[in-house]
Amino acid sequence: MSRKLKVYSNDEVVASAVGEGRVNVSLTGLEPATTYSKGKYKVAFEENGKESEKVNVPEFTTNSILITSISFVPETKTVKAGSHEQLESNIAPSTATNKSLSYVSNKPETVQVDENTGMINALEAGKAVITATTKDGSNKTAQITITVE
Template sequence: MKKIAFLLLLPLMWLAGCSSDDKAETTVAVTGVTIDQPTLTLTVGQSKTLVATVAPEDATTKDVVWTTSKAEVASVGEKTGVVTAVAAGTATITVTTVEGAKTATCTVTVVEPEPEKVVASFEGKLSAANSQFMAVDKVPEQSVQYDATFTDNDNLLTFTHTYADWGTGYTFSRFTFTNMTDNSEANSIAAITQAAKEGTIYLSVNSSDFTPASFTVNDPAAYSLNGAWVTNCTYAYNGMTVGDSYSTAFKAGSWFKLTAKGYDAEEQEIGSVDIYLANYQSDDDKPVNEWIWFDMTPIADAIKVVFSLESTDTGKWGMNTPAYFCMDGVTLQKR
């Protein structure tokens, strides 16, 4: 009987003799790693924290190390995953697990910051509705043209302006600024849109070989040319759609083109850019009747810009289409 009792006590004695230190610890190996963003675009100077996820979720060791292929383009915190854009270019950010050396990558594209832009404005320069800038209230002599200039509110640009009274009232050529919304007259200088692109005041332009419209950048060391919004003047639009005593309505193959030529400080041409204000592919087409962007970056370094108009509707004395267009939001960018 004593022998049986002793045998029953043996398992209990064995369990009592084992401590927790004798148990084998379980290790969960790392099987992979991912990054929350496989691609990333940053502007120079920006920072972004990348997040790595180690698999499996219960991996024993989740420590990782971050590296970059091009520190001169994008640096990264070895322990933090904070990526900082240094210069324009592309770099590969790699995360590596300490246990198992598993990796994942993120392609970082660094771009230059968008240049700060400024827009020429004339808001507040006209108090009366449906009015326009006039250099003088009355021309001293009949049948004589006078040249003048004007600037925008921030003196960014200087615009040429010619005025006259040929006995039938004031007329302008080159540039004027206006808040006209009433374009009921067939020869109205108002924009066909009946409104400015932004605000209430925009530019109306009459440019010909005799009085070419131009503007100059007042501080070319600080600003370069970016572009402007343009549309058709009502006068030109009507000439292209219904015709008048001079112009003929457009049909398939007809076009109306605006050209901007850029000049340097020595009055040497540095280039030109074109935009079509009408380009009929069929008889049913219409001229531009909304504000469209005129990209002038190809002549960004121009100090002076001269505008000209061409049309397929020409005659013995030149272009029959009224040589008018409208412009708004002339934009410069800081160097």
């Protein structure tokens, strides 16, 4: 027999699904990485035109939106010795919850990089590869080659 699962917020149905046995329903429009308190949402089943008592949904926290990719455009950059520049990365999706990156230089004697901000300091002629890594747990990386003249 088919039944309808209804999800309420402030006595208004915000989502529902019909099925037999176990019924799953998805809520849309929730904020990522947010905790919703017990009772913010309530659920009830409707079967044969009759609705069960509304029951509080327990406290829950929505998932973070993880970074799916990072990149540097262009992937190479030429700078003068003694210069300081901010690296600009492209992060997708733009709605990622935590866009923080950590940076490391493979040749800090040539190009130093602030591990938290991506600000580079070109020290001497040569090439260095800067690697940016996500801090949100997605383990995405991107690299840019810096040539110092």
